Amino acid sequence: MEYGIPSDKLIITVAQTGAITNKKLNPNVPEQPFEIAESGYACFNEGAAICHVHARDLNGENTSDIDIFKDIHNKIREKCNIIIQDSTGGGPNLSQEERINCLKAQPEMASLNMGSLMRVSGPYKGIPWSNMPHEIDYYLGEMDKRKIKPEMEVYNHAMLHDVRRLIKAGAVKKPYYINIVLGMKYQGAEPGTPETFFSMVQNLPQGSIFNCTGVGQTQTRLGTMSMLMGGCVRVGLEDNIYYGKGELAQSNAQLVARIVRIARELGKEPATPDEARRFLGLNGDRVKGD
Template sequence: MRLLNRKVIISCAITGATHTPSMSEFLPLTPAQIASQSIEAAHAGAAILHLHAREPSDGQPTPSPDVFSQFVPAIVEATDAVINITTGGSTRMTLADRLAYPRLARPEMCSLNMGSMNFSIHPIAAKMASWRYEWEKGFIEGMEDTIFRNTFRDIKTIMLELGEHGTRFEFECYDVGHLYNLAHFVEQGLVKPPFFIQMVFGILGGLGAEPENMAVMRTTADRLFGRENYQFSVLGAGRHQMAFVTMGAIMGGNVRVGLEDSVFLSKGVKAETNAQQVRKIRRILEELSFEIATPAEARQMLGLKGADKVNFQAAASAA
């Protein structure tokens, strides 16, 4: 039973750039809230923390290095978790915006979306009775006519600029074609194993959260990269979160939870912290006899450069 003895990496996506403050009063918005929830999630068992920044005044997504620098060093000081900085930002940001902080910080890991797509949660707008801030309604409704741009040149730019400093990537793949896009860059020699592939299910515009889709993604990745050359993780958006990531672990993968992906802990019950979701998936996995990877073990599994080779303090000074 080799799979039952392997280590499972838990990633936690703390706040994201898609959910808005009106969708959950528990969504962390300020640097202090993001730091506090990140630290608690790490102590609960998350080996990787996937981080976005928000304007403290109203929760809008921001690429500002100054805002990132108000919470990332505090997290680093309090935990040994792998810090994974977004390069996706939000669908409204330019590539320069999205790279502003990673260029300074040179983290161990960054997310990297592997293709342009229609990424949207606009149907939620019709279900909202009220909005906490003026920007939210237009932001969500506007997704219906917004493309999440990730061209081949965009992806190449991120790989070259951040890869030069040893940053490795969480390759976010929302469809089978995104795996082939990654294979293209592998053939070009721009990225080398071990690859960390985040398979994303349940987002409108990408693959639905059906077991058959996970099987297709897994077998396609095996064919393109060889099972020994990659780790995969599973993200199930919204109501699909817990069941789908559990299935992913059973199929040999790692898992991602967090308020970026779902604001709920169970049906009709909002998660009050990211750590609640981490504790829940950890309990499920341990009851299935899986072992949870520590940050040190995650670094070894993913071939990361180490927390001593990042630039967070210098980035804070530059910001």
């Protein structure tokens, strides 16, 4: 590939909260701004370079409240220089417009979902998650106006068509940062198997840096495979509330620490936030005063 990161480095993203996981599922899920900031700082100290952010209201429900996003940003930034990446996936209770309200908080990065899915199980069964091409273009336009780098989220091979469409149109810039999300059964993603992950990586466009998000028990397995293939890794309670079979994770930092241990056994060191900025083409001008 034309772009990439050094073979002895690894960018780790921590997804701490999400739209579905909550304290009823695992009491260690951070929901309020001070919890998210404390957890993010602990993950930074363990080796995470990117913090993926979802916001909750006082009742623990998904929210698009810009003041809450700003509060999270400010509290994180008071503690460390980790890259802040807001989610435009939001949650099933948020409208299309509400989902991108977080961009007004000026994160350095934001997720950009590359296609529509149908929720096939759980409390929102039968409710589609719409990311039509024109909606993707609108979201990307809002990011571009604010100089926010998109992390393109792909849940199946078909979503790579829209990735290629954006590249062909010159709508995204190298290095393209692509997050492969597998094993999210309730939302219709492809299964988290080594074969599927390998095939997705083989079909990525030139100039891509790829990240792996394995959901549930696939988190550590596919994360290790991603490192072996030269990719990055996402861990955290958003995607996996367990540390082992039947054993709830004690914290997001515990999950970061495990992937760092594995990385070091493979001869890799976690990239610092500033190193990750350099690899991803971020200028870091928002580190002070997000």
